Amino acid sequence: MQIESIKIKNYRVFQDVEVKEIPNMAVFLGMNGVGKTTFFDVFGFLHDALQSNVRAALAKRGGFNEVRSRGQDGDIEFEIKFRPSENEPLITYQLEICLSEDKKPVIKKEIMRFRRGQMGAPWKILDFSFGEGLAAAGDLVKYEDVQLAKRDSQKLDSPDILAIKGLGQFKEFIAVSQLRRLIEDWYVSDFHIEDARGTKDAGYSERISPSGDNLALVAKYIYDNHQEIFEEILVSMEKRVPGISKVEAQETADGRIVLRFQDGNFEDPFVSRFVSDGTIKMFTYLILLHDPEKHALLCVEEPENQLYPNLLEELTEEFRSYALDGGQVFISTHSPDFLNAVELNELFCLIKKDGYTRIQKASESQIIRELYDAGDQLGQLWRQGVLLEEVGK
Structure with missing residues (x-):
């Protein structure tokens, strides 16, 4: 799957934001407090809403009024345009959340649109409001005319449940179930060293x-079932962490799994709780990035924390390869x-102004493009304050 664009309205610091032409790897840059975590939380929110419902996902974040942008009285809105795969048509998914008369969050509008080819108006796969609506059945890609697809009236158990959750469980709603599976597969990192x-x-x-928190179990799974992948991880670890020659996930006498890291300079291995934060974090990233089954979307916050600066260029290449x-x-x-190590077309800058944040592609600035083409590195431009100063004008 590739997300090509996203619109966000009234979600915390994002009062009205649109991010277009998103590449396979996108890097979001900004000062502390501008909303990098909030941007990733949009995907976490949609994932939580799918797993439970909109009301529970909002409650987890303090409730509707806490999530809605300060000083705004409109609805919370999202629009995501994506392709399930490179050769499939563009699909647009819209979600609008409001408060009901009894002050409970409900889904005011949930729409999926499908367009095959570049011409013609998009056709609705899904059109729901307050728990009721229409959904198209069948594999729409195979229809010569998508308007021939069967559309049935449906009613959900509650107006705070996503239609893609309710209908996505049924195999006849192929496009809907496809989106459900994609959102379920989003990975939003909330990594904790301890x-x-x-x-x-x-x-x-x-x-x-x-x-x-299940790092040791996953390491054991990959070692037992994907030996060649585990060997690739060890080769990368040896290059990135001096001295590490072996990693084992062993079962102890009391039935627990513990990670042990072998340093070639010592006879006995170190248990994970005694190795550095950087070693644990690098091993976790390598396990994540060498997953035999790729996540549709991987969101990682500030991977540079606890890592030696010289390791970051190679880690960037690992992300790009993924x-x-x-x-x-x-x-x-x-x-x-x-x-x-980031390419110009991969970089997006978050700029806060008048209490709200906007997001702009760095390559849209002529000055930044000229400096980059002349050989200036993006890290150097960031240190000099050029990126936000020029993109923010």
Whole structure:
């Protein structure tokens, strides 16, 4: 899947924002407090709303009035344009959330539009309001005329439930279930070093959790089932972390899984709780980026934290390789060292003005393009204050 654009209205610091022409790997740059975390939380919010409902997702964030942009009285709105795969048509998904008469958050509008080819008006796959609406059945890509697709009236159990959750469970609504699966597969990192250090009861996990608390279990799974991938991870670890020659996920006598890191300079391995934060974080990223099944969207905040600056260029290449191999990657940063490995068309700048934040592509600034083409690195331009100064005008 590739998200090509996103509009956000009345979601915290994003009173009215549109991000266009998003590449496979996109890097979001800004000062502290401008909304990098909030931008990623849009995807977390949609994921939570799908897992439960809109009311619960808002309550987790303080409620409707806390989430809605300060000083605004409009609805919370999102519009995402994406392609399920490179050769499939563009799909537009719109969601509008308001307060009901009894002050409960409900879905005022939920629409999916489909357009095959460049000509003609988009055709609605899904059109719901306050828990009722129409949905198209069948594989729309195979229809010679999508207007021939069968559309049935549907009613959800509650007006705060996403239609893509209710209908996405049924195989006849192919396009709807496709979007549901894609959102379920979004990964928004909330990584915590201490959680990743911890031991876990022996069990089974195939993919890293957002917090990284199942790192040892996933390492064991990859070692047991994908030996060649685990060897690739070890080769990368040896290059990036001096001295590390081996990593093991061992089951202890009391039935727990613990990570052990072997330093070639010492006879005995170190248990994960005794190795550096940077070692744990690099190993976690490598496990995540070498997942045999790519996430449709990977959101990672400030990967530079706890890592030696010289490692960031290679880590950027790991992220880019992941994106080129099928999974879209969004990264937030304010590290000049990380930016030095970023390409101009991958960079978006967040600028706060009059209490709200807007997002602009760095390549839209003629001055930045000229400096970049002349050989200036983006990290250098960031240190000099050029990026935000010029893009923000």
